[in-house]
Amino acid sequence: MGRLSWRFPSAGAPMKRRTFIGLSVAAALPAVARAQQPAPKKRLAAIGLRKVEDMRIGRDQNSTIFLEELQRLGFVEGNNLVVDRWQYQVGHREEIAREVVDTKPDVISCVGTPMAVSLKAATTTIPIVAITGDPISFGLVSNLARPGGNITGVSVDAGVEVWAKRLELLASAVPKMANVVFISSEGSWTGAGGQVVRDAAQKLGITLVRGAVSSPFGEAEYRRTFSSMQRDQLDGIVLSDEGPAHLPNKSLLVQLIQEMRLPAIFTYPEFVEAGGMMSYSSDLKSLIQRAAVQVFEIFRGAHAGDIPYFQAEKFEFVVNLKTAKELGIELPAGLVAAATSVIE
Structure with missing residues (x-):
């Protein structure tokens, strides 16, 4: 088998323009290929x-x-x-x-x-x-x-003050509210957020009790908590702010609260879209x-x-007028006007 070889023009011989261009392109190909390599995904x-x-x-x-x-x-x-x-x-x-x-x-x-x-x-x-x-x-x-x-x-x-704000909004929606259950984990109840809610309840003349749930939050845990509540001794429900941990069970929570026919305020608009009455949360x-x-x-x-x-720096206050009406609650006009979103 004959040997393959590249043959260049001899020294001093004129190089054809086509040959020169071909060699220049060949030399540039590796650099072009490198430049066209897509960035790693x-x-x-x-x-x-x-x-x-x-x-x-x-x-x-x-x-x-x-x-x-x-x-x-x-x-x-x-x-x-x-x-x-x-x-x-x-x-x-x-x-x-x-x-x-x-x-x-x-x-x-x-x-x-x-x-x-x-x-x-x-x-x-x-x-x-x-x-x-x-x-x-x-x-x-x-x-x-x-x-x-x-x-x-x-x-x-956005700070523990938001926790107190939820209770204040619920109290504004339901005059003469006296007894409220705060559904929370032990950490939220004993922590800074829970303390702020308890202080707000005291200022509003509201008796606040804990509806105990433990992490990981699941259906059995929520059902156990709600079965222990005495409907005739409560006027409203506040859901604790545990990050988005309650969200996977939003439909169940809304259902359990609707079965008790109690007004409640939630931590995210998704709860209100699912039938909850009000929510106050960061945007x-x-x-x-x-x-x-x-x-x-x-x-x-x-x-x-x-x-x-x-x-968080921006906040959303969402109300569901349909749910309020079903509960026999006429939300004050000023409260509805303050909402960033209203579900009719």
Whole structure:
């Protein structure tokens, strides 16, 4: 077999223009190929409250807000972004955390303080962006401005004063309210938020009792709590602010409260959309968008511990006039006028 060889024009011989161009292009090809190499795809592990198949644009409102904000920032699922999804399941937090960490994503996003706590215990290296309650109270970070470690996020808890505001709004809706049950975990009842609610109740002349629930919150736990309540001894219900931990059971909670025919105030508009009477909360849309920005910043090279943990600044007051009417309650006109959203 003859040897293959490249033959160049001899020294001093004129080089044809076509030959020169061909050699120049050949020499440039490796550099062009390198320049055209697509950037590596980023991998996001997302843990949400909805079913996995619903955590997509157009299927779930909060997932749509989050993914569309990432798109606006230049990360598009199916293009330069891979999203692996898990549904938060009560009682399986540690198992989910280990499974997610084993996939070695670039960033983990999650909803709920308990899930964030489990993820923090499972990894000290993979960046975590969490939507939680008060991250300091739950030991996620020690400083909002510089969280340190591998976790940052947004807090739906805008301060314990919001907890008292919910009781005040409920009292404004129901004159002569005397006895209220505060559905909460032990930590919320004994913590700063619970203390503020108890202080507000005292100022309003309301007797406040605890409807005890324990984490992980689930159907059996809620049913046990409600079965222990005496309907004729209560005038209203306030749901504690435990981050989004109550949300997976919103339909059950609304149903149980409707069965007791008691006015209640909730922590998120989703409860009111499901039939609850009122909610007062931070503006969840702006918080979800901020969480997406934090994911983007980490994709671009920022360290999670250097990104401030964002605290809510905007609030939503939502009322459901249909539910109030079914309960025989005529909400004061001034209260309805103060609502950011009214469900007729």
